[in-house]
Amino acid sequence: MPTPREPSPKVPADRRPGVEEAEAVLVEHYGRLVRLAHLVLPPALGRHRRVVTAHTVVQDALPRTPAAPRPQDGDAAGDGYVWIRERVLRTALRHERRRRARPYPRLPVVLGLRLSPHAGGAGELALSRALAGVPAAARAALALRLLEGLADDETSAVLAAAGVADPNAALAAAAGLPGLSDGSARVLLAADEFDPSRVQLHPTDLLRRRHRARAAATAAVALLFAASTLTAALVTSDRDRTADDAKPAAPAQPAGSSYRSDPATLRSAPAGKWADTTRLDLTAWPARGARRGDRALLGRALRAWAGSGEAKITTAPGASAAAPTSPPQLLYAADVDGLAVVLLLDAATDRVARYTEPSAGARPALAVARSDDAGVTTAAALVLTRDPGRARYLLAPWIAESGTRDLLRPAERTRPLTPVDGVTPPVPVPSDGRSCASWPVLSLRSSELIVEKHAFLVTDLGELAPAHLTHTPSPDTGTPSRQPREVTGRTALESWARSACLLADLRGDGVRAVNDWVYARQTLPDGAGTATWVCTRADTWRGPGGVRVQFQPPAAAGPPRPGTVVAEREDTAACSRFGQHVVAGARWRSPGGQWYALAAGSRHIVRIRLTGGVSAQAPGPVAAVRAAPATPVRVTAVQSDGATLAPPG
Incomplete structure (x- = not known):
């Protein structure tokens, strides 16, 4: 992407470029302008229409009448770019205010093909969903700051010139996107997901085209027949008409509805x-x-x-x-x-x-x-039938091996299944009752034609598709942040054994994936061992996600015991790629009978403050202070960049 210039954000009227100069500027910065228009246009247009409209908005920015002669001092090329950019922004912003989208513009026109940008990863997808939830002016503010490299005051001036009523509100909305830093957003916005100049071509609906062609041919024949009938009727006298001539015609069927x-x-x-x-x-x-x-x-x-x-x-x-x-x-x-x-x-x-x-x-x-x-994991199976305690699945064609296991018994081996034409025999599913004596899951492995030895777990949560389970191990000091991984190893299975029963609260919520993140370990006072802090995040098919933070005391002998939920929140980016910092507190009684207020944060927490009924602070990501059970305690964490953080919810 070209390095942004630094022209003044507002071009005087006498600096309007001529047609030839504007064309040169537009051609030089075409990809940059199209990316800007594509980001500002409403996602509701759809991927194909948004790509085509972005190119049209930029091409329409070329002035159609010559400009008056203007002084040649200053950065003429820079002023020309700013003038073109303002026209592009103004036109793109108008699309969100339209109640109904106008028909396809003059050029470019694409017939018989659908255009879509290349699919990005999870980060680009999350950013795309976040941008879809803010106004076009906020998307424009983000693009001007990160893609164009403008300061906040310059961005406000450009937005005002483009017709935005409240530029400061747009800047605030852009800055308030959850879990988004300027560095990460700049990298993501430069990806192919947001580049309408690098697209994939797909055919339009071939069957619908065929049906429309047939419908058009039928309509043409009907029109010719109607014309001939009308001509014959006009030359027929009124006395030759019969009562049948006055019968209304049968209503036409909606075009293309046969499917x-x-x-x-x-x-x-x-x-x-x-x-x-x-x-x-x-x-x-x-x-x-x-x-x-x-x-x-x-x-x-x-x-x-x-x-x-x-x-x-x-x-x-x-x-x-x-x-x-x-x-x-x-x-x-x-x-x-x-x-x-x-x-x-x-x-x-x-x-x-x-x-x-x-x-x-x-x-x-x-x-x-x-x-x-x-994807490979979330489209791996669909429920065909479900009875109390069991279900049959239709597995994806890329599933090479399948089996069942109990999430509460990590030491047990997977029991293999033998599907017939992709259909599994009846397999156990979690109970709908309050008891959590077992938690059956499907263990699947993709064909080596897809990826070698890719095994993963999914579980039934009452939906048409089972939810994908992942695990993020605890961070090690000095190592990079770890990414979610499949629940196949001993550590992941033992961690999920203590979180599995939380899944019962997610039934019927439209959950597509659940990740269990061990974000901290804490050595407890009085030599009581090591506690684990876990953030369990559930992402839904519709986009938002919710989190539950658990405090897990040292594991005792016998079956795995679930932790205690100490914080929770819905519709949040916490414990995701866009919310990588978390802190929570809990009350804990030591084996000696002494009560403590505990707190733990993720790897970038440098200090924790405990206030309210106590007043203490501890360096690093964990803290423990003696406090009576009824003493109110507020937990605040300080991150390495100086920002403060409170527990979810």
């Missing part, structure tokens, strides 16, 4: 697509099951999703029950445990649906859930 009831429009992936693609999600699943050719069953499933059947419809948190916006993809159709089961995917809206039809004539059911950004 909501016609199984012939269903899409399917080639059987080996998963082994030859970098997009390993539900779109790579082939159609499986003995009834995938049963047009009557598939038609009933489609009509149920369109809302025209008798099925009882339920939705997962954040999912819409609306009919698909394009022909769905067939994933599975067969009889399972006395039910006819159909799995459908609407890739355009990232939703998966399960239609179940009892053989005894009871009311069918349709369950719809989100599948946003599913």
Whole structure:
């Protein structure tokens, strides 16, 4: 990316560039301007429309009339760039204020192809979701500060010139994005995820195009027939008309709606697509099951999703029950445990649906859930049927080995499963009751065609797709921060054995993944051993996540005992890549009967203060002070950069 210039943020009217000068500036900085427009445009436009509109906004910034002669002193090229940038920002900001998006602009026009930036990693995805939740002016402020290198006062001036009513509020909203530092955001914004000049090409919906072409041909024939009929009617006298001529015509069917009831429009992936693609999600699943050719069953499933059947419809948190916006993809159709089961995917809206039809004539059911950004692990299985205490799964085609294990018994070995056509036998699932005597999980391993020896765990939380479990080990002094890893080793399994029962509170919340982060270890007073502090974070399919911080005293003999939840919060970036610092406090009684106020923070905490009923501070990430049980204690941590931090919630 070119190094930003440092021109004045506002160009006087007599410094407007001429057409030729503006064209030279635009061509030189085209990629930079398109990236800026793409970041400011509303994400609701969709990936393809946003890319095309970003290029159009920049191309439309070229003035159409010559400028008056202007002085040649000063940085003419810099002033030209600032003038073009202001026009780009003003146009991009206007898109968010429009109630309805205008039709595709003049140029560029892309027919028959869909454009999308290259997919980024977890960091880019989280930043994209965070940016989607703030106004366009805040996105513009972030881009000007980090991509253009402007100071806050220069950014305010540029925003005001572009028509932003409250530039200071936009700057504050940009600075308030959770868990985001200027350094990390600058790196992420420079990634391909936010570069509309580096795109991937995909075909548009081929079946829909074919149907539209047929509909257009049919409409043309109908128009010719209507014209000929009208001509004949005009030359026919009134006395030759009959009563039949006055009958109203039948209402026309909505164009392109056949995919909501016609199984012939269903899409399917080639059987080996998963082994030859970098997009390993539900779109790579082939159609499986003995009834995938049963047009009557598939038609009933489609009509149920369109809302025209008798099925009882339920939705997962954040999912819409609306009919698909394009022909769905067939994933599975067969009889399972006395039910006819159909799995459908609407890739355009990232939703998966399960239609179940009892053989005894009871009311069918349709369950719809989100599948946003599913991957190798989060698209590894879908629930076909669920009974109290057990479930059958359909495994992804890239799963080479499967088994079950009890998360509360880390020393036990995995019991292997033998799926048939990807369908597992009935396997145990966690109990819906309050007891937590066991916590069954699925142990899966990907094919070596995907990645060598990639094993991972997923667990049933009452959703259509099981949740992926990961573990982040405790930090070692002087080593870089560790990333979440799969729950396969002894340390990870023993840690999850003490956190597993917390998963019961996450049922029905639309959880896609849960990470168990051992963020601190603390040597307890009175020689009582070492305690562990754990932050368990649950991320949902719809984006937000929640955390629960546990204090785990030294493990006693016998079955693993869960820790005590000492802090929790919903809709937070804490304990994630964008919230890497955490602190919490707990009350603890030593074996000698003495009560203490304890606190522990993550690796970048340099000091902890305890106030309220006590007054103490300790260097480093842990603290322990004698305090009676009823004494109020407030915990505050100081980070290495001087910022303060309070416990979640």
